[in-house]
């Protein structure tokens with residue numbers, strides 16, 4: 001039985017958990033200067049249903065580009081020399097909301113909790129929110145994985161984003177499957193259009209609005225190791241754990257700023273909490 005004052009309780013106005021007005025903001029003047037005369041130093045093409053790792057030094061930019069057709073990408077980030085420090089999708093969501101765009105930052109896990117990357121440009125900024133409550137580039141969807149697929153479909157499928165990211169870590173870093181799977185974490189769903197249904201509040205996806213030429217660009221706040229998977233869901237308009245959907249490659253471009261400007265760039269420092277936790 002609901003209490004007699006149920007209506008009053010439900011009618012209480014919500015309060016933002018983490019107001020961001022005291023959060024350090026990106027230095028846009030420096031970012032503009034760094035980006036202005038930067039040069040394209042590397043491109044990486046990621047074939048459909050696979051993943052590629054790439055390193056981005058602090059102060060450099062990386063752009064994820066749609067080339068041939070609508071394709072969603074699942075992105076993992078680590079501090080280059082420390083796989084323990086990884087992208088913290090949950091706290092990024094708590095700070096910036098369910099979907100991220102220009103000016104938002106991708107934060108690392110505890111106890112490091114510092115910005116790993118700042119989103120500096122997003123050609124899908126125009127999308128905003130649709131009538132279903134959907135938007136682009138979410139930090140709610142974890143990643144497609146063969147375990148959930150097995151529970152729901154009962155088959156063995158090996159090209160979910162979780163497997164693509166794992167396989168790439170095994171190949172490139174020489175990790176065991178156990179080590180690689182433990183290092184893979186909840187992603188930023190690049191170009192994916194998602195939300196929660198208004199009636200049942202379930203996670204939904206719909207065809208990504210991304211078109212060839214669209215991009216999401218970020219500046220590395222620390223030296224990064226990145227791993228990007230081309231989701232087997234393609235544009236994620238129907239399903240995502242099979243070989244049924246049409247998939248396309250994604251391109252990553254890495255831009256290096258001019259040396260003299262880069263000298264002024266200070267990488268993000270680890271979180272200032274003293275880690276005492278009142279442990280005696």
Ligand SMILES: [Zn+2]
Pocket residue numbers: 074143144160161162230231232233240
């Ligand atoms: Zn996926």
